[in-house]
Amino acid sequence: MALHQNFPDSPYVILDPEIRWFPADEALRETSADKLMPPLVPELRKQVKAWRDDGYAKATETSRSLLNWWFKTPHLLPKSDGTMAEFQYYFAQREALETIVYLVDVVRVKDKYDLMRFAGNAPVTPSMFDETWRRFVVKMATGAGKTKVMSLVLAWSYFHKLYEPESTLSRNFLVITPNIIVLDRIYKDFQGLRIFFEDPVLPDNGVDGQNWRDDFQLTLHVQDEVRITHPAGNIFLTNIHRVYSGEDIPPSPDDEDTMDYFLGKRPTGATTDSKVDLGMIVRDIDELMVLNDEAHHIHDNRLAWFKSIEDIHNRLRQKGDALSLQVDVTATPKHNSGAIFVQTVSDYPLVEAISQNVVKHPVLPDAASRARLVEKQSAKYTEKYADYINLGVVEWRKAYAEHEKLGKKAILFVMTDDTKNCDDVAEFLEGNYPDLKGAVLVIHTKNNGEISEATSGKNKEELEKLRQQANDIDSLDSPWKAIVSVLMLKEGWDVRNVTTIVGLRAYAAQSNILPEQTLGRGLRKMYPGSVEEYVSVVGTDAFMEFVESIQAEGVVLERKPMGEGTGPKTPLVVEIDNANEKKDIEALDIEIPVMTPRVYREYKNLADLDVGTLGTGKVTYQSFSEEEQREIVFKDITTGAVTHTTILDTAGIADYRSVIGYFAQTVMKDLRLVSGYDVLYGKIKAFVQDQLFDRKVELEDPNTLRNLSELAATKTLVETFKKAINALTVRNKGDAEIRDSIKLRQTRPFVAKDQGYLVPKKSIFNKIIGDSHFELLFAGFLEGCDDVVSYAKNYLAVHFKLDYVNADGDISNYYPDFMVKLSAKEIFIVETKGQEDLDVPLKMARLRQWCEDINRLQPEVKYGFVYVDQESFDRYRPASFSKLVEGFTEYRQGVAAH
Missing domain, CATH: 3.40.50.300 (P-loop containing nucleotide triphosphate hydrolases)
Known part of the structure; x- marks a missing residue:
């Protein structure tokens, strides 16, 4: 469940949907992502990425101008010391805006039925949507800049309605907060329309022929000072309790009998009262957009919050109009049951933040x-x-x-x-x-x-x-x-x-x-x-x-170097080179069969686990002073590394049962085991007592518990049990079948980080990006081989991967490096390595098995493989690909042979 190995450190880098986090093992990404994620998000990420790569095609001129201004134009803003600094929006903020614009401009979503098209195989039904108007939910981690997203959505809607003749959006905005504390925070940014001018929200006058700053005419009304002065151009910033529009709306279950200043009494309906009935206000306007901050409160259609928005929508409907759009922003868009809001269209989870x-x-x-x-x-x-x-x-x-x-x-x-x-x-x-x-x-x-x-x-x-x-x-x-x-x-x-x-x-x-x-x-x-x-x-x-x-949920990350000199990098777009008239795309295309998985997990009773066969870790048992035994050891949750220790005079003797229980829970969480705690607890207890250290130990001894804080003991214990449980449960089916095929020419364009690349003549792609310098050298070698018709780097976007059992005994995915086409009847899969690791023989054995399966199931095209290590390649320098196949090591059952 860790983040993908290629997940970038910078929050400004465009994120490929293929490397986004989801709450399961990588082996389940293709089969279960739509079941474990907000149901609309996986497909929307892919479509928005393709649309972004296509230069925002089919968007309105206004939307395209704003998106290019916000996310593609460099912005230098003044600092307090008089210098200038570059400003960028986080990619999470960008993706939220792009998704909303895509749904309105390109897909033209009008209701829940249009949204349901993005659910794929997820069990989404109309009954999951309570509202009858257009509503999008943006899920963003706390601190990731939800207010900036609200400001961008507001500005986009305003200009869209102003400049696009057929726009269904609005220049009036109801910004709702759950309490006065949140309202104060929003007001600091919106007061005097500060956020719109201090951030690069408004394009300069003259950009794409519009006078953006001159035309941005809005009046901010806060709480009880709400007064209509113009039919359009109003921001109504208010506490939700001011929105309750009549006695017929039931109170929220969260309310108390005594309403204080911060909540306010439910309005009586007259605009002259201290609490304003916004149902009265919307009678005087013809358009309205609702923006909800901390919108997880709208989790039940029985709540007054939901009923109030529904009432506003119905009043507009009576005039032949409708609520133009409702956008909710929150870190936790969840129902009381824990299920996420089905309307969620964009997700930046806490693990990524x-x-x-x-x-x-x-x-x-x-x-x-x-x-x-x-x-x-x-x-x-x-x-x-x-x-x-x-x-x-x-x-x-x-x-x-x-x-x-x-x-x-x-x-x-x-x-x-x-x-x-x-x-x-x-x-x-x-x-x-x-x-x-x-x-x-x-x-x-x-x-x-x-x-x-x-x-x-x-x-x-x-x-x-x-x-x-x-x-x-x-x-x-x-x-x-x-x-x-x-x-x-x-x-x-x-x-x-x-x-x-x-x-x-x-x-x-x-x-x-x-x-x-x-x-x-x-x-x-x-x-x-x-x-x-x-x-x-x-x-x-x-x-x-x-x-x-x-x-x-995935926060198992190592630290990366950051700071000055590590600014955002310009992304590269890799795509099928259709624009290159010198290339015969059909001839360069390579087709790879897709096989059903061979390995799977068979859950058995943990009682079958024999602790006596686990071997002795022989971790050195250290002696700690009384002061060291009282140390409280703090670890970084993302890495497990010790950050510091604290001596606590009041700390008592730890109960070993709690410590053993913690390790049992850790192993179960890492392996996604749903039962067997009692059995595993006993196994770990016996292992710690008799086998973990270089001697038998007493669990009640404070010195033993202090030893369990040491990295060597913790790592040995957890990894030993995970490996043993994997050995007990991971199985090979013994056969496989072809279920589909991958054609390289169907690969969607994708964005890669700024790095070295080769412009190929023999590849269907426009760029060959190497994960190492050796990969680029090898690509250059393939370019010069007369016996190579075409080749391609196996990018993640290609989706060619093999399931295998790694050195830890767990199920993992293996992505070979290159695909090489010698003729219409012969294709080779190539793995290149600068330095071999423990998993290389296992990967090669799996690749060999894959080739045998493929060649047995379809004899029309022969598939072979070869492993190329950098040292041998530099030494022998083969003159052709056939010479490389003859002279280089092929792994057969993990044993090298020439």
Whole structure:
């Protein structure tokens, strides 16, 4: 489930759909991606990519001008020091805009039935769409720039309606937020239309013959100040509770009986009231687009939120019009059941955002360290969780000292389960840690995560001040260094300086909306650029289990060099060279049969696993001091590497059962085992006790548990069990059949990173891009071979791959390097290698088997293979391809032969 090996570090690089993350093993990408992803996304990514590569063909002139301006035109913006810096939108932002434009301009989507065309084999039905109007959902990780996407969608709709005679879009916009906290954040960007002029949203006057800046005439109305001044050109920025349009709409289940300032009472319907009925407003306008921030709230058609938008749409319908478009942006577009919104058209998941350093990397204690954090037997909340709170403060102090050197203030963020315990933790922090005296901000929230007037006992003025203090906490002028809260503003509180999160509550919602958003409050980065930043996470088992679930969803990444000099690279387009009149595309084409898989996983009872046959790891058993045994070891969740250790005086003796259980859960998650925990637990316990180390050990000994924090012990244990389970369950069917074929000329254009390439004469492609310098040398050799009719690099876009069992015993995919056509009746598959690894003999044995299967099933075309190592190639320099086949090593059952 790790990210593809070619997934780029830069968030600005165009992402090929073939390398996007999805929550399963690579072997399942083609067969199961549509079942594990938002159902519309896989196909939409492919079609939008092809459309992008085609220069936005069939888009309106307005759309094409804007897309080229936003994403293909260099933008230099002034910095605070007077210099200029290049600005680029993230690819995730670009893909979201391109997808929306593609659906409106090219596909001309009008309703759910048009959207369902992109579902492929996914079981999507009309009943999954509650709305009867055009609605798109954009899924973007917290911190990836959802507000910028909203600004681009708004500007595009405005100009589209203004400049395109047949446009079905709008120049009036209803921007809805779930609470005042989010509204404040949006207002900072929209006030004075700041975001549209400070970001390169508006093209310069004269671009493609339009006066963009002069024509962008919009009025911003906020909350109760909503007044219609023009029939078009209005932004209505409002809290959702101002949108409720009548007593016939039922209240949200999240609402309380007492509505405070932040929620406001449901409007009575008159525009003279302090709460405005937008149903009244839309009677006076003929067009409207809805933009929803944090739109996961619209997860049930019984909610007042959904009913209000439906009511607005119906009022427009009575006038012969309709809601032009609804665009929802959120990191968690999920129903209460955990199922994702079927309307999701674009997806930038958290795993990709972490990989590209768009957000912070979560860092958590390892298993042995967590086991030493004991919940005390006490009715008093702070006594019960004293270990967790203390560790959080220790971590925060170290971060505070480091960031202070850079003129930044680190923030400690503690979540509790109710307001009473919230006050208890705040009092504990101020009473026991001098550096937090007078520096703890307490915010009481309701069950839906919004600030509560009732539970805090504060009046309107005090709450206004509290809201301002929460928003300004990053500033060095703010006295607050820690925030303690119930739920902690589960959306909208988007400060950047949180370096330590302490979660002291259970997270049981099936959708995981709450914990993902809570973690999201600490993910926004403090510093610009691609520098890696971290947030330390401590908490209850339930909270930590959620954080670790991110790792199970693919965040298993190594660090990459970044910083100055590693800016975005210009992509290369590789495509079929149809424009080259000197090439006979049909003659250069190569056809490769596609076989059914040979290897599969047969799940058996783990009781069949014989620990006695696993061998002894003989990891050196070290002796640690009492102080070292109390170390809390923090590891980067993306790499597993130790980032730092902390000595915690209050740390008790860990329970070995928790540590063994953690390893059992890790193995099960990595192999996607759904049962057998109890059996696996016993196997791992016996292995640790008798075979892992160079001696038998006592599990109760604190020194043993400290040894289990060492990388050698952890890696040996996990990899040994994964390999043994793979050996028990991975099977070869013994036969295969041809199910399809790949014709190279049907390969869609794709974008590659900027690198060396060869312009070929004997290939159907316009460029041969090598993954290494040797591949380019070999391509040049094939160009000069008189006995070669054509050849091609096996790009990922070709989709030619073989399933095989790798050196770890797991099922994996093998992509051969080249396909070489000697005649219409003879084709060779070539593997090139600069340096051989453990998997090479296994891959060659599989390729040999594939050739035998193909030649047996269809004798018309002979398929052969050859392995070319760089050392031998440099030494012998064959004069032709036939000489290469004669003289070079072919792998037969893993044994070299000439």
